[in-house]
Amino acid sequence: MARKVVITGLGATTPIGGDVPTMWRNALKGVSGARTLEDDWVARYELPVTFACRASNKPDEVLTRVEAKRMDPSTQFAVVASREAWKDSGIEEIDHDRLAVAFATGIGGVWTLLDAWDTLREKGPRRVLPMTVPMLMPNGPSAAVSMDLGARAGAHTPVSACASGTEAIAMGVDLIRAGKADVVMTGGAEAAIHAMPIAAFSAMQALSKRNDDPEHASRPYDLDRDGFVMGEGAGALVLEAEEHALARGARIYAELAGSGVTADAYHITAPDPEGLGATRALKAAMFDARAQAVDVVHVNAHATSTPVGDKPEYTALKAALGNQVDNVSVSATKSQTGHLLGASGAVESVMTALAVYERKAPLTINLDNQDPEIPLDVVTSARDLPSGDIVALNNSFGFGGHNAVVVFRNA
Amino acid sequence: MASNEEILAGLAEIVNEETGLAPEAVELDKSFTDDLDIDSISMMTIVVNAEEKFGVRIPDEEVKNLKTVGDAVDFIANAQA
Numbered sequence: 434m435a436r437k438v439v440i441t442g443l444g445a446t447t448p449i450g451g452d453v454p455t456m457w458r459n460a461l462k463g464v465s466g467a468r469t470l471e472d473d474w475v476a477r478y479e480l481p482v483t484f485a486c487r488a489s490n491k492p493d494e495v496l497t498r499v500e501a502k503r504m505d506p507s508t509q510f511a512v513v514a515s516r517e518a519w520k521d522s523g524i525e526e527i528d529h530d531r532l533a534v535a536f537a538t539g540i541g542g543v544w545t546l547l548d549a550w551d552t553l554r555e556k557g558p559r560r561v562l563p564m565t566v567p568m569l570m571p572n573g574p575s576a577a578v579s580m581d582l583g584a585r586a587g588a589h590t591p592v593s594a595c596a597s598g599t600e601a602i603a604m605g606v607d608l609i610r611a612g613k614a615d616v617v618m619t620g621g622a623e624a625a626i627h628a629m630p631i632a633a634f635s636a637m638q639a640l641s642k643r644n645d646d647p648e649h650a651s652r653p654y655d656l657d658r659d660g661f662v663m664g665e666g667a668g669a670l671v672l673e674a675e676e677h678a679l680a681r682g683a684r685i686y687a688e689l690a691g692s693g694v695t696a697d698a699y700h701i702t703a704p705d706p707e708g709l710g711a712t713r714a715l716k717a718a719m720f721d722a723r724a725q726a727v728d729v730v731h732v733n734a735h736a737t738s739t740p741v742g743d744k745p746e747y748t749a750l751k752a753a754l755g756n757q758v759d760n761v762s763v764s765a766t767k768s769q770t771g772h773l774l775g776a777s778g779a780v781e782s783v784m785t786a787l788a789v790y791e792r793k794a795p796l797t798i799n800l801d802n803q804d805p806e807i808p809l810d811v812v813t814s815a816r817d818l819p820s821g822d823i824v825a826l827n828n829s830f831g832f833g834g835h836n837a838v839v840v841f842r843n844a
Numbered sequence: 845m846a847s848n849e850e851i852l853a854g855l856a857e858i859v860n861e862e863t864g865l866a867p868e869a870v871e872l873d874k875s876f877t878d879d880l881d882i883d884s885i886s887m888m889t890i891v892v893n894a895e896e897k898f899g900v901r902i903p904d905e906e907v908k909n910l911k912t913v914g915d916a917v918d919f920i921a922n923a924q925a
Binding site for chain 1: 862863864885886888889892895896
């Protein structure tokens with residue numbers, strides 16, 4: 434019998450709140466984190482997209498000046514969220530050789546990389562910061578979190594584009610079950626609201642161009658959806674072996690009951706139109722969690738608001754859950770937060786853990802005309818989840834055909 | 845041309861910016877590594893910032909000889925002379 438894994442600490446810094454209580458209050462209320470970007474580079478490069486979901490709190494205002502200086506913004510977000518989650522877990526004493534980190538990012542230190550390139554061209558190699566390499570490496574967030582907590586049982590960085598955050602959580606479960614750690618700080622961070630990624634995502638027609646109405650741009654499942662909205666921030670979850678949590682009388686949000694990770698092996702960016710890879714991930718996750726379709730009452734969907742992406746997820750949910758799909762409360766929280774890329778799965782897992790703990794589903798906003806080809810029961814107004822034993826899922830899919838699903842069960 | 849006092853004050857400012865150490869902790873007899881706990885990466889940042897501030901060149905092979913704050917002040921003063 435595998436060790437049971439539970440969630441005992443949550444942290445988040447997002448476009449709809451700089452900490453978990455603020456984010457969750459807003460998620461239940463339904464707000465948009467999207468705003469017109471004020472940065473001078475938007476006009477300078479005549480970007481085709483002029484808005485995004487900025488984190489509501491700047492991480493360099495939470496960290497000390499010297500801490501912030503040595504971290505890429507993605508790492509700053511990771512440290513802010515993981516400190517909140519750690520404090521929230523209430524862990525005071527721990528064997529640091531049994532504490533691991535699995536913290537993801539989709540892109541890594543893109544600000545650092547491109548700033549260094551600018552410096553090189555404008556001022557020469559002597560002025561390129563000696564901290565450039567550790568700041569730009571994608572394992573920067575997990576390494577910084579590991580140092581911050583004194584986590585010595587390994588610091589891992591799963592990278593699978595927009596599935597990264599969820600895959601990090603899946604890895605955390607595996608580490609505990611395999612006996613390699615008792616506690617794992619899991620999560621994801623992203624800070625890619627920079628002219629180049631905006632230009633690049635825009636070039637592939639992935640971003641919404643609703644420049645005149647940013648707050649209504651992220652509209653998963655709506656007939657008028659035209660792309661995702663870039664977000665930034667981080668989410669963090671403390672995963673703990675159940676016996677470890679019980680021994681210290683910890684507050685348990687939910688059981689992290691299982692995971693499923695698959696690859697489409699179909700196309701580098703387009704999802705398999707039949708959602709076959711996602712279906713396999715869902716089925717694998719439910720099998721791993723010993724969950725039946727009839728137990729599933731809530732899904733935090735990947736639902737990025739792109740014309741091509743939202744429907745295959747429905748197809749996959751239908752294939753994996755059968756008729757139970759009609760009884761599932763589906764939340765597409767990217768409508769509020771935007772798409773936090775490698776952090777999205779972590780932030781959405783924080784919300785899913787809270788949904789199970791408090792039995793409340795977060796809202797989907799901007800759903801005015803639901804796509805008839807996606808007949809999901811989408812949560813657009815305050816809704817309680819049922820009492821009794823329940824299961825919830827969080828889905829994340831990434832360019833490259835990566836599919837990751839994690840399963841939550843009430844504790 | 846800056847006086848040794850001005851160079852020390854300028855260096856202290858650079859060290860504070862990089863490490864957060866109080867400027868008054870940056871004294872002539874202090875070792876960068878042993879007393880001020882400055883690692884090699886921070887040291888290179890300090891060196892490059894000092895080059896810009898004082899208009900001097902501190903060759904990479906010279907940096908290992910700058911063990912104390914006083915060594916750095918002397919080097920910069922000589923380089924400016």
